[in-house]
Amino acid sequence: MRLLYVFLPLALMLCSVSLKAQLTWEFVNELSDGNLVEVSAVEADVPRSCIYVTGSCVGDMSSAFTTGLNGTPDFSISYGGRDGFVAKYLTDGTFVWAFRIGGPNNDRVNDVAVDLNGDIYITGGFIGSIDFKGTETISSLNTSVFGAEDIFYAKYDLDGKVQWHKEEGGGAADAGERVEVLNSNVFFAGEYQVSGSTEIGGATPFDYSIGVGGIDIFLVSMDLSGAPLWNADAGSPADDQLGGVAVENDSVYLVVNYNDGGLMFRDFAPNMSLPLVNGFFGTYNVALCSFNSTTGLYGWVEQISGNGNEQVKDVIANGTSLILTGTYNAGIVIPFLGVGPNSAFKYSAMTIALDNNSGAGIWYEVEQTVAGTDAVSKCLSFDQSGNIIVAGEFSGTLDIQSTHLVSSAGGNDLYTIAYDNSGAYLFHDSASSVINIKVNDLAIDGSDGIHFVGENTSNVIFGSNSTSSSGFQDGYCAKLSFCDASFSYASNVFCSGNPNEVPVISGDAGGLFSEPSGNLVFANVATGEIDLSSSLVGVPYSITYTAPNGCQETQFVTILLNAPPVFTLCPNDTTVSNEIGLCTANVTYSDPIALDDCSDSVSILQTDLTGLTSTNDFPVGVHGLEYTATDGAGNSSTCSFSVTVDDVELPTINCPADITQGTAPGTCGAPVTFSLPVGTDNCTGAITTQLSGLGSGPVYPVGTIVNTFEVVDSSDNTASCSFSVTIVDTEGPSITCPSDIVQSNDSSFCNAVVNFTIPTGTDNCSGDTTVQSLGLSSGSSFPVGTTVNTFIVTD
Structure with missing residues (x-):
């Protein structure tokens, strides 16, 4: 189902996803017939930017497939029973055409592949008669019927017109399950049961079940015209499952999940001496075999075993490695890597890389749920850089890389994980449903968009997209893409009337810009050019760029009037104390800073009249300072602050010593004289006053009088001193x-x-x-x- 012209063999590949890229669910196409739809496979035609989806339906699919468009038949009419279908879409989800294949019984299309010319190849199963006419009106019926269900192979051109078809099988149920194209060869693989005269690839396959009707595996090589080249088969005595087919360079790899003690491969020779895969421990083990793509001869065989149920669901190859994905529920043994992590009897998802020349293990990754629920990897593919994209189903809470927890909505949900070619985690995403969602296949287009197909029985949420359940089993085709909506303007602040501003779009081009208020006017919504003359002044405007794939990035811009400068640094009011013994203080402050949104040049000048500035000695007192900023347009603003110098130093005053004196003769007292105290201060203007007592010179009466003097400076700081004058009566x-x-x-x-x-x-x-x-x-x-x-x- 994959065509290996997408990339060359790689020795080292790096993830190409930008750090700015977002994962976004771009669209989901619903496929409903009001009954039962199965969607089995999807394949990308990278050069022609389209995809092909296959499956089967019972009822009316005309709501999904437009009747008459590019030859699309009326899907309200079925052949009878279950019909297969093939649908073509562009990678953006646009429907191109579709056709049914079928007859009166149940028929199905299981897989699709595309060659270099854009021709498509399908395979599946049918019962009785079947019409392969495609988008044409003339029937193209099968020529052979073998048994209960038979195998068909068919080729169509890129317009859906049938080129050839072939039918093979035997008396029991047989069906084609996988198809791969490599250069000029096409390879079909499927399951068969030997019954009666069974023919596959122009030969009779071996009955590995020893006549008990078990399911075995076939591999057929044809040229692009449908001519058989070689065939091989594999099987064990019990029922076996096809795990996948991968092609690259000159090799074809066949993976089989086998269900008995030994599995044998048989090549084109037929060579019955191929190694027998033994060592069966549990319900299913996995066997791999390589064949030469030209000769069909055996190359090597290897196995993955354990004591539980190990199943591979898909396999891809890139020239150096085989990548397998599937599930297991106990211990697992990987070639040359030994025992992998135990799954504790719940199903865990596994992805394993093997060397394509020997089958030796290179690395493995296991993703498990938190507690007792299942995770199963179902399909995988390479992106254009060689990274590995895996998809599967889980219930409960999936613990991705023991780091990322993803919880299901109710039943089984879809998950996808990307690894680089060394197994390192890259990203993950999921889609949810309250009941169950199945994923059956994925394909990657030339832009690394990931297309998933499967079924659902209830509404499914794919990001911002969702399906509407018909109440029955519906199908879907959903796309997860990488989207980068990065953009940047030169600034986030603009000035009204300035020249228009145009952003740089560094993400996906071709989107549109929008702004919800309508007050910001775009000169061009495709380029994001802002018309600054027509836009209103506003703070802030949210500008959103929506990329073609739907992801968005929003940035905020402000449009200003040509306003005065703004001081980003204006010193705070400052209060300091005088320096000891001085009536001043030395003051330092940061120079004011002003910025202007519309001018790079701002002049700042001191405009107060104090004559004082930073680092000067400021006298005691309050000093108002002012700076003025002026922009290139003459708009100005001021910065004002104060510097206060507090006089915290007290004045000083000294009084005479206490005085004791006798009375004057004949007098009940005595005149007393002394030097009047005078206070001093670090600042001028101190005043000394006597608060109590008598002055110098008056007659002091007999007794003690206290004289108190106070000095008050200009800042109302005070100091005082006192002394006593005592007159003693010495006359009898x-x-x-x-x-x-x-x-x-x-x-x-x-x-x-x-x-x-x-x-x-x-x-x-x-x-x-x-x-x-x-x-x-x-x-x-x-x-x-x-x-x-x-x-x-x-x-």
């Missing part, structure tokens, strides 16, 4: 008594009443007191004798 009080008195007794008494002036003391200070401490008071009866009267004065 005075008192004068009357002279001594001598007086006779009163008549008839032994005493006499004596009167005298009571003495009163005096003092230099008020408050003195006089008391009689001895004798009798004036006017008392003094007894005969001498009585001493004593008076004491206390100040």
